[in-house]
Amino acid sequence: MAFGNVYKSKKVLITGNTGFKGSWLSAWLTMLGADVYGYSDGVPTTPSMFDVLKLGTYVHHRDGDIRERETMKSYVQEVRPDFIFHLAAQAIVSESYKNPFDTITTNVVGTASVLEAIRTIDWPCTCVIITSDKAYDNVEWIWGYRETDALGGKDVYSGSKGAAELTIKCYWKSFISNMPNIKFGVARAGNVIGGGDWAQDRIVVDCMKAFSQGKTVEIRCPQSTRPWQHVLEPLSGYLNLGWYLAEGRSENGEAYNFGPRAEQTKTVLDLTKDLALAWGLDAGEAVKVTGNVPFSEATLLKLNCDKALAYLHWHSTYHYEQCIRAIAEWYKAYYVEKKEDMYALTINQIDDYMAVAASEQLVWAL
Ligand SMILES: NC(=O)c1ccc[n+]([C@@H]2O[C@H](COP(=O)([O-])OP(=O)(O)OC[C@H]3O[C@@H](n4cnc5c(N)ncnc54)[C@H](O)[C@@H]3O)[C@@H](O)[C@H]2O)c1
Incomplete structure (x- = not known):
């Protein structure tokens, strides 16, 4: 009965x-019994979680660019979804330095195009729009950012997420709030880690690639701190938000932060060493600090x-150690044990996560 069974057959x-x-x-x-439709401009990495899990056999996938407004609209009209989760983005910070214009068009104009498609919906539909913690104007204070804090961004990726938020807000206020058939929410989460990531310039990916080849991982900004969280944490938040919105349990048109426990703010050096230990390596030998920050x-x-x-009765589920263990287990299954059925392994990990959430009395998992 996770998420009140709201996604079953939807x-x-x-x-x-x-x-x-x-x-x-x-x-x-x-796994929740939904009929899943996907829209993306191809598969972003090789290998990829999408291919490794053979997700193309479980979901209806359509190749397309979110910036193509008419194509996006007609796909939404063709599918007639009960729920939309908008995650497509140029999500890599280093790439935003190489291709700033593309980052802006994908993250801002692309989001506007999804919002345009939502405006054409004339059936009941719940929409969760995903941005990022980087949408906040980072004034480098020690406190956590609240949903009412100023949006902004000094680098292009952050700026594109701040600009996406302003776009979402004006579409909500000008059009979508007047559509009684649409339930609408915004979700902001931070750095996520987990099995199945192969995106460039992400520290966990670099570690897992290096460890699987018996190489040392080089880290360039060891003292950078991040509030690391397992990928299932924000996803449980997005699904929780979709459920509450669909059933009218939470206010329409609001933004929510989904972050980890305070104890999970660790340095890059701590994270890499803990991953090395979970892989069964000597952390001192497996991690080398080079101290060269490229951007x-x-x-x-x-x-x-x-x-x-x-308002959503949501908090994160895993402790830091559980998160590290799950990541090492996933990549070891792929690289070392060469498991055939990574979809089954992933579903098992989701099952474990849901069991821990249920033991913590999180309403979505009961
Ligand atoms: N991974 C993180 O740590 C993190 C942190 C905060 C926020 N986010 C946000 O969560 C969302 C998902 O992130 P991710 O880590 O899965 O990113 P990702 O790079 O792994 O995946 C991006 C997805 O968007 C698609 N895409 C990119 N440009 C597109 C375009 N023009 N048209 C259609 N599809 C396009 C890609 O094909 C891919 O499916 C993004 O909005 C990202 O900004 C991610």
């Missing part, structure tokens, strides 16, 4: 379904998640 459209989060969300929704990125950004706790 059509759920995910933009960005071939990406890291989109693949996990697709797997979870298939400027904000040093600290934490989310205050009191709103999600108060």
Whole structure:
């Protein structure tokens, strides 16, 4: 009965379904009995979670660019989804330095195009729009950011997410709030880690690739701190939000932060060493600090998640150690044990996560 069974036999459209989060969300929704539809511009990496899990056999996938407004609209009209989760984005910070214009068009104009498609919906539909913790204007204070704090962004990726938020807000206020058939929410989460990620310049990916080849991982900004969380944490938040919106349990048109426990704010060095240990390596030998930072990125950004706790009864599930263990298990199954059925392994991990959430009395898991 997870999420009140609200997704069972429902059509759920995910933009960005071939990406890291989109693949996990697709797997979870298939497990919940949903009929999953995906829209993405191809598969972003090789290998990819989408291909490794053979998700193309579990979901209806359509190749397309979210910036193509008419194509996006007609796909939404063709599918007639009960739920939309918008995740498609240029999500890599280093790539935004190489291709700033593309990052802006995908993240801002692409989001506007999804919102245009939502405006054409004339049946009941619940829409969850995913942005990022980086949408906040990072003033590098020690407190967690609240949903009412200023949006902004000094680098292009952050700016594109801040601009996406402003676009979402004006579409909501000008059009979507007047559509009684649409339930609408915005979700902001931070750095996620987990099995199945192969995106460039992500530290866990670099570690897993290096460890699987018996190489040392080089880290360039060892003291950078991030509020690391397993990918299932924000996804449980997105699904929780979709459920509450669909059943009218939470207010329409609101934004929510989904972040980890405070104890999970660790340095890159701590994370890499803990991953090495979980892989069964000597952390001192497996990790080498090179100290060369290639581009400027904000040093600290934490989310205050009191709103999600108060209105959605959501908080994160895993402790840091459980998160590290799950990641090492996933990549070892892929690289070392060469498991054939990574879809089954992923579903098992989701099952474990749901069992821990149920033991913590999280309403969505009961
Ligand atoms: N991974 C993180 O740590 C993190 C943190 C905060 C927010 N987010 C946000 O979560 C969402 C998903 O992130 P992810 O890590 O899965 O990213 P990802 O890079 O793994 O996947 C991005 C997805 O978007 C699709 N896409 C990109 N450009 C597109 C376009 N123009 N048209 C159609 N599809 C396009 C890709 O094909 C892929 O399916 C993004 O909005 C991202 O900004 C991610």
